[in-house]
Amino acid sequence: MPREGILVRTPYERITDEQVQQIHHASMEILKDPGLISFNKEAAEIFHSNGADVTTVSSGNNPCWLVRIPEELVLSAVDSANKTVKLGARNLENILIMKGDEPRVFFITGSETNTWLDVDFQTYVRKSEPATEIRVPEFHPRRGTVADLCKSAHVCEHLQTVDGYIRTVNIQDKDITEDNKDVNKFFASLNNTTKHVMSGLTSLKQLDNVVRMAELIVGGKEQLKENPIISFITCLVKSPLQFVEDTTDTFIEVCRRGLPVVVSSSPQAGTSAPIKEAGIMAQINAEVLAGITLSQLVNKGTPVLYGSVPVRARMDTLGDSYGSVETSQYNIDCVQMARFYKIPNYSTSGVCDAKVPGQQSSIERLFSDLVVTLSGPQFLHCAYGLLDCNAIFCLLQAVLDDAHFQMIKFFLKPALIGEKEIAETLKQIREVVATPQKMYIRHIRSVMRSGEISSPYPFEGDLANDNVFALAYERMNELLAKPVEHIDSVTTSKIFQEIPGLLPRLNVYEERR
Amino acid sequence: MSEDIIAALKENVIQGRKTIADEGIDEALSGKPGVVELTQSALDNNIPLETIIAQGLTAGMQVVGEKFATKEYFIPDMLASAEAVGAAMEILKPLLEASNIETKGKFVIATVKGDIHDIGKNIVAILLKGAGYEVDDLGVDVPTEKIVEVVRESKPQFLGLSALLTTTMLVMKEVVEALKKSGIRDKVKVLIGGAAVSDEYAREIGADAYCTDGFHAINVLDAFQKSGVQ
Amino acid sequence: MADDILKLIQENVIQGRITKDDEGFDDGMAGQPGVTELIETALAQKINPQDIISKGLTRGMAIVGEKFEAKQYFIPDMLASAQVVGAAMDILEPHLAGAGAKAKGKIIMATVKGDLHDIGKNIVSILLRGAGYTVKDLGNDIDTSTIVEAVREEKPQFLGLSALLISTMANMADVMQALKDAGLRDKVKVVIGGAPVSEEFAKSIGADGYGADGFGAIRVVESLFNANAA
Numbered sequence: 001m002p003r004e005g006i007l008v009r010t011p012y013e014r015i016t017d018e019q020v021q022q023i024h025h026a027s028m029e030i031l032k033d034p035g036l037i038s039f040n041k042e043a044a045e046i047f048h049s050n051g052a053d054v055t056t057v058s059s060g061n062n063p064c065w066l067v068r069i070p071e072e073l074v075l076s077a078v079d080s081a082n083k084t085v086k087l088g089a090r091n092l093e094n095i096l097i098m099k100g101d102e103p104r105v106f107f108i109t110g111s112e113t114n115t116w117l118d119v120d121f122q123t124y125v126r127k128s129e130p131a132t133e134i135r136v137p138e139f140h141p142r143r144g145t146v147a148d149l150c151k152s153a154h155v156c157e158h159l160q161t162v163d164g165y166i167r168t169v170n171i172q173d174k175d176i177t178e179d180n181k182d183v184n185k186f187f188a189s190l191n192n193t194t195k196h197v198m199s200g201l202t203s204l205k206q207l208d209n210v211v212r213m214a215e216l217i218v219g220g221k222e223q224l225k226e227n228p229i230i231s232f233i234t235c236l237v238k239s240p241l242q243f244v245e246d247t248t249d250t251f252i253e254v255c256r257r258g259l260p261v262v263v264s265s266s267p268q269a270g271t272s273a274p275i276k277e278a279g280i281m282a283q284i285n286a287e288v289l290a291g292i293t294l295s296q297l298v299n300k301g302t303p304v305l306y307g308s309v310p311v312r313a314r315m316d317t318l319g320d321s322y323g324s325v326e327t328s329q330y331n332i333d334c335v336q337m338a339r340f341y342k343i344p345n346y347s348t349s350g351v352c353d354a355k356v357p358g359q360q361s362s363i364e365r366l367f368s369d370l371v372v373t374l375s376g377p378q379f380l381h382c383a384y385g386l387l388d389c390n391a392i393f394c395l396l397q398a399v400l401d402d403a404h405f406q407m408i409k410f411f412l413k414p415a416l417i418g419e420k421e422i423a424e425t426l427k428q429i430r431e432v433v434a435t436p437q438k439m440y441i442r443h444i445r446s447v448m449r450s451g452e453i454s455s456p457y458p459f460e461g462d463l464a465n466d467n468v469f470a471l472a473y474e475r476m477n478e479l480l481a482k483p484v485e486h487i488d489s490v491t492t493s494k495i496f497q498e499i500p501g502l503l504p505r506l507n508v509y510e511e512r513r
Numbered sequence: 514m515s516e517d518i519i520a521a522l523k524e525n526v527i528q529g530r531k532t533i534a535d536e537g538i539d540e541a542l543s544g545k546p547g548v549v550e551l552t553q554s555a556l557d558n559n560i561p562l563e564t565i566i567a568q569g570l571t572a573g574m575q576v577v578g579e580k581f582a583t584k585e586y587f588i589p590d591m592l593a594s595a596e597a598v599g600a601a602m603e604i605l606k607p608l609l610e611a612s613n614i615e616t617k618g619k620f621v622i623a624t625v626k627g628d629i630h631d632i633g634k635n636i637v638a639i640l641l642k643g644a645g646y647e648v649d650d651l652g653v654d655v656p657t658e659k660i661v662e663v664v665r666e667s668k669p670q671f672l673g674l675s676a677l678l679t680t681t682m683l684v685m686k687e688v689v690e691a692l693k694k695s696g697i698r699d700k701v702k703v704l705i706g707g708a709a710v711s712d713e714y715a716r717e718i719g720a721d722a723y724c725t726d727g728f729h730a731i732n733v734l735d736a737f738q739k740s741g742v743q
Numbered sequence: 744m745a746d747d748i749l750k751l752i753q754e755n756v757i758q759g760r761i762t763k764d765d766e767g768f769d770d771g772m773a774g775q776p777g778v779t780e781l782i783e784t785a786l787a788q789k790i791n792p793q794d795i796i797s798k799g800l801t802r803g804m805a806i807v808g809e810k811f812e813a814k815q816y817f818i819p820d821m822l823a824s825a826q827v828v829g830a831a832m833d834i835l836e837p838h839l840a841g842a843g844a845k846a847k848g849k850i851i852m853a854t855v856k857g858d859l860h861d862i863g864k865n866i867v868s869i870l871l872r873g874a875g876y877t878v879k880d881l882g883n884d885i886d887t888s889t890i891v892e893a894v895r896e897e898k899p900q901f902l903g904l905s906a907l908l909i910s911t912m913a914n915m916a917d918v919m920q921a922l923k924d925a926g927l928r929d930k931v932k933v934v935i936g937g938a939p940v941s942e943e944f945a946k947s948i949g950a951d952g953y954g955a956d957g958f959g960a961i962r963v964v965e966s967l968f969n970a971n972a973a
Contacts, residue, residue, distance in 0.1 A: 315587040444819040
């Protein structure tokens with residue numbers, strides 16, 4: 001049984017069918033004129049041999065090619081791309097099945113941040129009344145490590161609301177280099193969660209080692225095809241409209257191996273895309289379609305996700321403003337575009353501008369997680385624990401996020417109204433009205449335990465004390481203390497023998513010895 | 514007549530109108546000459562270079578800076594004005610060289626090898642040009658050898674390195690090492706910037722400064738100027 | 744045999760099942776006899792009513808209290824069990840006089856004049872019955888004179904007054920004054936409750952106790968009852 005996710009019965013639509021058509025046609029225009037600049041020779045060649053108009057242009061240090069993609073090529077790629085994408089998992093109950101035309105939402109973590117935010121609590125005493133003490137959380141940023149990555153995967157494993165894992169922190173230990181980063185981040189993730197693991201790749205040279213590791217875990221090449229426990233996200237497109245040299249190499253190689261891949265584009269409205277909604281939508285849709293087209297030309301049937309990470313620029317810094325309302329609007333538009341093509345969508349929400357957990361972070365996250373979920377993307381990058389756009393990860397925030405994920409998922413459960421329920425309650429109403437006290441309280445009982453009643457906010461303090469952070473911190477430590485199902489010892493030792501570059505301290509069996 | 518041209522030049526810097534085709538903030542200016550055209554007619558009217566720069570361009574940028582400080586202007590406004598000044602400086606550059614008037618200094622900027630992110634670097638380049646620096650932008654994904662060669666050849670006072678990724682920030686260290694090996698590390702001040710780097714990292718790799726953004730970069734450069742970098 | 748029935752009564756108190764039609768806490772109990780049926784059987788078998796109370800009902804409620812403390816049970820569970828005990832007491836009361844046993848004490852409950860709110864008062868009534876008190880619930884919007892009359896007639900040890908509105912809480916003071924005027928104030932302990940009232944308000948009108956919620960009311964009544972008994 002795969003994971004259920006949450007089915008949005010009538011997805012919220014922001015743009016009309018006519019507007020969807022307009023964006024589609026504008027994107028087709030863009031792909032023809034001005035077309036894309038490819039800094040990747042192979043991609044240019046692949047497009048050329050499939051009938052695209054490709055000309056060499058010079059630009060700065062590197063040679064590049066102008067690729068104009070005809071509409072037929074894009075449409076036939078959209079046609080051949082899988083309409084159902086399966087993302088596997090070590091635990092078969094955690095498999096995710098994403099159908100392009102079914103608004104069933106799965107919540108997945110991410111993205112990769114450089115900074116890990118530690119939390120500790122300081123005790124303060126009231127000056128006028130030394131007996132009154134309060135505990136105040138303090139946040140300390142530092143560079144993320146592989147041990148942190150293990151912790152964040154561990155907590156993800158235990159949160160029922162979270163359906164899959166994208167690595168949340170960039171591992172920057174002294175002994176991590178470009179040559180061993182990928183194997184270590186995949187191993188740390190896979191070993192601490194039995195849910196699906198998606199990540200970007202730092203070095204193409206590590207791709208085969210990562211794939212081999214996954215094969216060892218599931219028992220072979222065929223088994224990995226059947227149950228792809230890993231998938232990749234590549235930003236092959238740099239906005240506006242450029243194929244990047246090295247990430248496109250990675251993308252092509254992942255496609256060749258037939259593993260699921262997200263074609264992700266992250267334009268910033270105002271700088272690398274037009275500030276107007278019509279403009280950023282026409283452009284991002286063109287960029288993603290170009291990537292999807294390349295995936296199908298490389299290997300027809302490659303499972304791809306329509307990946308959208310649009311964001312609006314902040315006016316005061318021109319940095320990203322994921323907390324802006326427009327960012328959610330763009331994402332919802334992208335969900336509709338992907339559904340128009342019936343290709344499963346990877347959409348972004350929950351990324352906030354706030355730099356520490358608090359009121360701002362809660363409001364920004366709940367707002368975008370809720371509204372984007374309502375539009376029914378299949379793969380919702382719900383940004384568990386992410387702060388300061390994509391710069392900071394805080395595990396305490398991740399635990400806090402679980403509370404509003406529960407609210408959103410509960411909210412979207414179908415209404416239980418049917419003949420059986422009506423008959424039952426009519427009987428109840430007649431019975432209760434006939435009693436002197438006229439109270440329905442007795443009838444709460446069975447419902448209360450059936451999961452039909454939502455839980456109160458899990459980190460509610462008592463009386464006037466807002467102890468949210470302290471209570472969430474306790475919960476975080478409880479989750480960290482609760483064991484996870486690691487990769488078994490035999491497979492682990494095989495992995496450590498075969499895959500070069502793994503840090504010995506990641507071997508939980510050696511550690512215990 | 515000259516005063517009118519200089520006043521219009523200053524106004525168009527404030528409006529961020531580079532050419533006759535640009536929109537400004539004040540719609541009434543549409544179709545009227547922009548900074549490029551006005552700079553040209555100032556030259557045609559034999560207005561001295563110093564006057565064009567000081568009373569037209571710099572005076573305009575000063576007002577822009579004030580408007581930014583009071584939050585009347587945002588970064589996009591600031592950039593438009595800086596771009597207009599940059600375009601004017603391009604026109605004035607050959608004349609400046611011929612007339613021995615010193616510019617504020619030469620600044621070489623590049624996004625390091627392996628990194629193709631350029632929004633931040635482009636913003637810094639535009640702002641520095643607008644602030645009167647001579648900027649040579651090498652682009653993105655620039656090999657270390659190329660950077661070293663440019664520093665050797667064109668002898669800039671400043672080198673700005675940008676990187677967005679934690680993988681490519683390591684290349685910054687490589688550049689600093691390569692400058693040392695070529696014996697030109699002490700000829701140039703190295704400034705670094707980008708999401709992945711920090712003050713701490715600048716110290717660690719032996720760069721001279723870390724800049725959080727373009728405005729910070731201008732402040733850092735001006736501070737270097739005051740302390741007499743040459 | 745007698746032990747088996749008492750055990751079943753205790754179990755059904757815990758499950759909160761009044762009759763055989765009720766669902767319990769655990770699945771699959773519907774259809775089996777509930778507490779009312781079990782008590783009829785017990786009486787038919789001549790089991791001492793005092794034993795039914797102490798070994799069946801009271802012991803069951805004690806376990807319910809423990810489960811509530813452990814957060815395994817919530818208020819609806821507690822109320823369901825209390826209702827069971829109340830229904831059981833209705834059957835047992837006529838038999839108690841004959842057996843020389845005595846109920847714990849009598850309480851009159853009322854929501855005061857002008858106030859129609861009764862959820863809180865009803866919950867308190869159910870819980871007190873479940874704790875073994877004889878409860879006479881006058882209902883809501885009760886005239887002060889009706890309350891005084893009931894106290895005179897029924898001679899209860901306790902009077903519980905409820906009000907939800909700020910405007911009607913003043914009527915509690917009226918009741919207190921009317922009891923004094925009728926010479927009954929020292930015959931009955933008055934406990935008040937409801938959203939707008941407080942410990943302080945209870946003192947100000949000269950009531951004997953304030954219950955913040957159903958359980959608070961029981962605690963106050965129990966402590967007054969024990970103080971009285973001692």
